Amino acid sequence: MFTGEQVATLFTELGVTHVITVPDSTIGKWGEALERTPGVRVVRVCREGEAWAVAAGLHFGGATPLVLIQCTGLFESGDSLRNVVHDWKLPIFSVIGYRSYLNQDTLPGDTCLVFTEPTLDAWKIGYKLITDPSQIGVIRDHYRACRAANRPGAALIAEGKA
Amino acid sequence: MPLTEAVAVVHQLRRDDDVVISSMGNAREWMAMGPLHPRDFVFVPSAMGHATCVGLGLALAQPSRRIIVLSGDGSLLMNLGTLVTVAAYSPPNLVVIVFDNGVYEVTGAQPTPGAIALGVEFTTIAKGCGLSSIHRWSTLDDWRRGAENAFAARGPTLVVLDVAPKPDAGGPRSPGPTAERAKRFREALLDSSIRRIRDYPIGD
Numbered sequence: 310m311f312t313g314e315q316v317a318t319l320f321t322e323l324g325v326t327h328v329i330t331v332p333d334s335t336i337g338k339w340g341e342a343l344e345r346t347p348g349v350r351v352v353r354v355c356r357e358g359e360a361w362a363v364a365a366g367l368h369f370g371g372a373t374p375l376v377l378i379q380c381t382g383l384f385e386s387g388d389s390l391r392n393v394v395h396d397w398k399l400p401i402f403s404v405i406g407y408r409s410y411l412n413q414d415t416l417p418g419d420t421c422l423v424f425t426e427p428t429l430d431a432w433k434i435g436y437k438l439i440t441d442p443s444q445i446g447v448i449r450d451h452y453r454a455c456r457a458a459n460r461p462g463a464a465l466i467a468e469g470k471a
Numbered sequence: 472m473p474l475t476e477a478v479a480v481v482h483q484l485r486r487d488d489d490v491v492i493s494s495m496g497n498a499r500e501w502m503a504m505g506p507l508h509p510r511d512f513v514f515v516p517s518a519m520g521h522a523t524c525v526g527l528g529l530a531l532a533q534p535s536r537r538i539i540v541l542s543g544d545g546s547l548l549m550n551l552g553t554l555v556t557v558a559a560y561s562p563p564n565l566v567v568i569v570f571d572n573g574v575y576e577v578t579g580a581q582p583t584p585g586a587i588a589l590g591v592e593f594t595t596i597a598k599g600c601g602l603s604s605i606h607r608w609s610t611l612d613d614w615r616r617g618a619e620n621a622f623a624a625r626g627p628t629l630v631v632l633d634v635a636p637k638p639d640a641g642g643p644r645s646p647g648p649t650a651e652r653a654k655r656f657r658e659a660l661l662d663s664s665i666r667r668i669r670d671y672p673i674g675d
Contacts (some may be wrong), residue, residue: 327531352531352560354524355552362521363556364559368516369512371661374528394517398650 310333310442310466313342319445320349323452326372327352329360333379335468336406357382358389364401365393376403380425380465391431394461400450403434403463410440411469429463438464472611474570474634475500480611480618481568482540489537490529491662494522497541498574499643506659507646509659515643517635520549523567530562530627533660537564537622544571549594557627558601565627580638597629604628612613616647 312427316339320328328343329352332408354360357378358429366376378386383405394400409419429436437444437451455462478500483490484509493501494514502513502574514522526540547554547569557565571593585591594607604624608614614632621630646652 327528329528350531352556354556356550358518358521359524359550359553359556360522362518363528363531366525366530367658368528368530369657370529370532371524371657372528372532389518389521392516392521395518396649397653399653 310439310468311339311445313339315445316441317342317346317349317448318359319365320375321346323449325349325375326371327364327367327374328377329354329364329367329374330377331355331357331360331379331382333381333406333408333468336379336404336466337379357386361386361389361393361401362459365397365399368399368401376401378403379406379468380408380421380428383428384424387432390434394432394434399456399461400459401459401461404448404453405429405463405465406468407438408466408468410467425465429465434461434463437464438443438467440467472609472614472632472634474572475503476636477570477614477632477634479504479542480615483542484618484622485539486537489539490533491539491541492522492526492529493541494545495543495643496518496572496637496640497570499577499640501541502643502646509655512656513643513646514653515580515645516649520546520553520664521554521645522546523550525555526565526567527557527560527562529660530565531560534562534564536660537566538562540565540624541565542567542569543567543576544573544585544591544593545575548585548591551596554597554600554602554629563625563627564602566622566630567627568630568632568641570634571631571643572634574636574638576583576636576638576640577642582638593629602627602629605631607631609633670673 360376367374408421490510492512526538530538574580594605
C-alpha cells in the first residue's frame with residue numbers, strides 16, 4: 310500500500326511525535342523508516358490495549374501520539390480504547406491495518422472482514438477506508454479534520470495478506 | 472502494612488512538580504488525604520491495569536518530571552506485559568508502586584489468580600523483564616525507611632508493598648467530570664513542556 314518513507318513523511322507533516330505500535334506484516338514494514346525519522350519516536354508495546362493508554366499519557370504530557378495497529382489489535386483494544394477516547398475524551402488518532410481486505414488468499418473467510426468496520430462503528434470512531442496508495446491525502450485530510458474538531462479518528466488501511 | 476498508611480508515605484514524599492497517578496483502591500485512599508494537587512491524576516474511571524501505561528507515556532513526554540504511578544497487584548496482573556515495555560524504554564523518571572493485597576479489593580476482595588498461585592513474586596518478574604531498580608517491603612517501618620531512597624533512585628523503579636486488603640471500603644468515586652479533569656490535568660503539565668518534547672533525544 311504505502312512505503313515506510315511515505316508514511317514517515319506524512320506523519321512528520323502532521324506533527325506526530327510518537328507512534329505507538331504493535332506490528333503486522335504490512336504496517337510493520339513502516340517501522341524502520343519511522344525509526345529513522347527525526348522528531349518521530351516509535352514506541353513498541355506488548356499488546357494493543359497498552360497502546361491507547363501509553364498514547365493517553367503522551368497526550369497529557371503534550372506530545373502528539375498516533376496508534377498504529379492491525380484490526381485484530383483493534384479487537385483486543387476495546388476497554389482501553391473506550392476509556393481513553395470516550396471516558397477521557399482524548400483525541401487520539403489511529404492507523405489500523407485491515408487484514409485480508411484486498412484478498413483472502415492466506416486466510417479464506419477471514420472474519421476480520423466481518424467485524425472490523427462494525428467494531429469501529431460500535432466504538433464511534435470516525436474512519437476513512439484507504440484501499441489505494443493514491444488516497445494518502447485522504448488520511449492527511451481526515452487527520453487534520455479530527456485534530457481541528459478535537460476528536461478521535463482512524464484511517465483503515467486495506468491489506469492484502471494476513 | 473495498612474494501605475492507608477502506605478499510601479500516606481507517598482503523599483508525604485511527593486514533590487510539587489511530581490505527577491501522581493492513582494487508581495482503584497489506592498485512588499480512594501489518595502483522595503481521602505486532602506485536596507487534589509493539579510498534577511494528581513485520579514485514574515477513575517480506568518481501564519484496569521493501564522495506570523502504568525499512562526505513566527509510561529507521561530514519563531516519555533515529560534522526561535524532566537517525576538511520574539509516580541500507584542497500582543495494585545490485580546491491575547498489574549491484567550497487564551504484566553507493560554513491565555516489559557517500561558523496561559524497553561526505561562524512563563528514569565518513572566516510579567511504579569504496586570500495593571499487593573492478593574485480592575480484587577474494589578469488587579469485594581475476591582482472590583487474584585496470583586494469590587491462588589501461592590503468591591506471585593512481582594520483583595522476580597520485574598527483574599526478568601529487565602528492570603533493575605526494584606524494591607519490596609512488607610512492613611510500614613521498612614517502607615518509611617526505604618521510600619526516600621526508592622524515589623531518588625534512577626528509574627524506572629518498581630516498588631512492591633505488601634498491604635492488607637480493605638474488603639469493605641468500596642471502590643473510588645470519580646472526583647468530577649472526566650473531560651474537564653483531563654483538560655485541567657493537561658494544562659497543569661504543559662507550561663513549558665512542548666519544547667521539551669521536541670528536544671527529547673530520539674532512539675536513545
